[in-house]
Structures are given as C-alpha cells and as structure tokens.
Amino acid sequence: MSSLLQPVTTGRIPFRTYETWYAIYGHLITPSKQPPLVVLHGGPGAGHDYLQSLGELNAIAEIPVVMYDQVGCGRSTHLRHAPLGTITIKLFLDELNNLLDALGLKEYDLLGQSWGGMLACEHAVRQPPGLRRLILEGTPASMRLAEQVRLSCYNDFPTPLRDALFLFDKDGVHTPEYQEARLRFRKTNGCRVDPLPAEMLATWDNMRSDSTVPTIMMGTSYIRTAGVLRDWSIIGRLPLIKCKVLVAHGQYDWCGVEAAEPFKRETWDAKVMTFEGAAHFLHLDQKYAFFQSVVEFLTE
Structure with missing residues (x-):
C-alpha cells in the first residue's frame, strides 16, 4: 500500500462483547470543515481492504475518510461462535451507530458499496440527524431484482x-467448469481490471478465510440468495430518505441496470449514474471518473 493510502489513525471500538476495527484517512477536523465520509464495505463479510483507494479522497479534496471492518471479518471480532440469530441487519446497524457515536461524528456522509449500500439505506431511512449525503455504489434496490440481473449475466x-452453476446450486457438485464460471462472472460483472488489484484479491481471501457472515447473510449459491437477506428490499421506503443521494452503478454491474431502476422511480432527491465499461466495483474499474463524481457530489 502506498504512503498516500496510509491511514492517519487506526483503532478499536468496543461494541457489545465485540470490537470494531477502524481506520481514518486524514483528520476528522479539516480546514475546509468537510464532513467525514464513512465507508461501508460489502460482502457481507468482505472487509474494507478493496475500498482502500477511497482514502485518496482525503488528498484530492480534503475529505476525511473513515473505514472499518464490520464485525465478523477482517480485523474486527469474528463471529464463528456467535449465538444463533445474532447475525442480522440490526447487528450491523447497531455497530454503525456505535461507531458514529464513539468517533463523535455529529455530521457525516455515507458511501456504501454493494451490501454496504443496502446497510446505508437501512441507516438512512431511519433519518439519523447527522447524515448529510448518501452515496450508493453498486447497490441493488432489492435482492430479488439483483438475482434477476445476475441470471441475465449468465x-x-x-x-x-x-449448466455448472445450476448443477452446483441444485446438487452441490463442484466441477472445473463451476470454478471457471465463477471466475468469469467475477471478471465480467465484478471487477474488470486485469490483472486484478491486490486489494481485491485480499478481500476474496478474507471472505474465504471466514465464511460465517456471508453464508448466514447471503447463502452459498451463485443463483439465488438463501440467507438473511433473501427478501431484503428498500423499495417503498426510499421516500423516507431525506438527504441527497448519488446512486452509481456500472454498465456490467450485477447489482445495476434493472436492480437499480427503482432508485430512479421513487420520488426522492437522487442522482443516478451509469458508468460505461465498469462492473460492480466502480472505484476500481473507473477509479478517477468515479472519484470525480463523488467529490463533486459531496462538495457542491
């Protein structure tokens, strides 16, 4: 990791019987008084590693950037032995609120990537007084719509x-064709940078090392969601979000296109952007174009 991306501060915050690890790029109080941008990673259970380049927003526009590993992954407390029913959307909402309180963030912006955007939506519809602006990167409006787009990708x-994907989903048969299909999906509809960035590889290693959270929240299928999030939807609740919103997805994003369409229809203050040639990870596929859009949105 380059010196540009070294966090100024790292630490751990007590959360129930767990700990949340966090990193701050820049200083929370800046001469420009730009509110900090709190970044919520996806997965669930991916960790913050693949989002580290967002720390450059501090150097580009003096935007303090706060990242953290959600409990269950990365440097935070893992949940392999958590009691049944512990791993829920509410757990991660409570953790986010605990982080904001512990860091004393009275005003802040949120950027959620994929599942992180879903979590950010759940936070925003509760109309927290400190939330100023919301950025959703590669976030579907519902899991049902995301499944439909994913199937169309195949x-x-x-x-x-x-056929290998459906065979694994039906009978758990693991074949070389299944591995090739997963790799093709990741390269076509996930991250299109070739070779894959080290931070992306680190994130996938992280998820493989402890699959507890992704398995409980999403399941193991590449066809359908079978976990806690299987019926998740923000459709119908979007008007409850009162802050300005930037919705960004890629041309080949498995959480984009039709999965993001409801964000355009609901009557709320949202700007929706599609990045040509990009897939699910805009901050990697179209890094500087995405960064420019983020800076313009946060500083306008």
Missing part, C-alpha cells in the same frame, strides 16, 4: 459454464 456464458 445468458452470455457458454452452456457448459452456465
């Missing part, structure tokens, strides 16, 4: 690869 796969 239409371009060779038949043996597509």
Whole structure:
C-alpha cells in the first residue's frame, strides 16, 4: 500500500462483547470543515481492504475518510461462535451507530458499496440527524431484482459454464467448469481490471478465510440468495430518505441496470449514474471518473 493510502489513525471500538476495527484517512477536523465520509464495505463479510483507494479522497479534496471492518471479518471480532440469530441487519446497524457515536461524528456522509449500500439505506431511512449525503455504489434496490440481473449475466456464458452453476446450486457438485464460471462472472460483472488489484484479491481471501457472515447473510449459491437477506428490499421506503443521494452503478454491474431502476422511480432527491465499461466495483474499474463524481457530489 502506498504512503498516500496510509491511514492517519487506526483503532478499536468496543461494541457489545465485540470490537470494531477502524481506520481514518486524514483528520476528522479539516480546514475546509468537510464532513467525514464513512465507508461501508460489502460482502457481507468482505472487509474494507478493496475500498482502500477511497482514502485518496482525503488528498484530492480534503475529505476525511473513515473505514472499518464490520464485525465478523477482517480485523474486527469474528463471529464463528456467535449465538444463533445474532447475525442480522440490526447487528450491523447497531455497530454503525456505535461507531458514529464513539468517533463523535455529529455530521457525516455515507458511501456504501454493494451490501454496504443496502446497510446505508437501512441507516438512512431511519433519518439519523447527522447524515448529510448518501452515496450508493453498486447497490441493488432489492435482492430479488439483483438475482434477476445476475441470471441475465449468465445468458452470455457458454452452456457448459452456465449448466455448472445450476448443477452446483441444485446438487452441490463442484466441477472445473463451476470454478471457471465463477471466475468469469467475477471478471465480467465484478471487477474488470486485469490483472486484478491486490486489494481485491485480499478481500476474496478474507471472505474465504471466514465464511460465517456471508453464508448466514447471503447463502452459498451463485443463483439465488438463501440467507438473511433473501427478501431484503428498500423499495417503498426510499421516500423516507431525506438527504441527497448519488446512486452509481456500472454498465456490467450485477447489482445495476434493472436492480437499480427503482432508485430512479421513487420520488426522492437522487442522482443516478451509469458508468460505461465498469462492473460492480466502480472505484476500481473507473477509479478517477468515479472519484470525480463523488467529490463533486459531496462538495457542491
């Protein structure tokens, strides 16, 4: 990691019987008084590593950036032995509120990537007084819509690869074609940077090392969501979000296109952008174009 991306501060915050690890890029109080941007990673259970480049926003526009590993992954307390029913949306909402309180953030912006955007939506519809602006990167309006877009992505796969995905989903049969299909999906509809950035590889290693949270929240299928989030939707609740919102997704994003369409329809203060040539990770696929849009949105 370059010196530009070294956090100024790292630490741990007590949360129930757990600890939340966090990093701050820049200083929370800046000459420009720009509110800190709190970044929520995806997965669930991915950790913050793949989002580290967002720390550059501090150097670009003096925006303090706060990142953290949600409990269950990374440097925070893992949940392999958590009691049944512990790992829920409410757990991560409570953790976010605990982080904001512990850091004394009275005014802040949020950027949520993928699942992090879903969590950010759940936070925003509760109309917290300190939330100023909201950025959703690669975030679906519902898991049902995300599943539909994901299935449409497979239409371009060779038949043996597509069949291997459905075979694994049905019978758990793990074949070389299944591995190839997963890799193709990640390169086409996930991160299109070639070779894959080290921070992306680190994130996938992180999820493989402890699959507790992703398995409980999402399940193990590449076809459908079977976990806690299987029926999740923010549709119908979007008007409850009272701050300005930037919704950004990629042309090939498995959480974009139709999965993001409701963000355009609901009557709220949202700007929706599609980044051509990008997939699910805009901050990697179209880094500087995305950064420019984020800075303009936060500082206008």
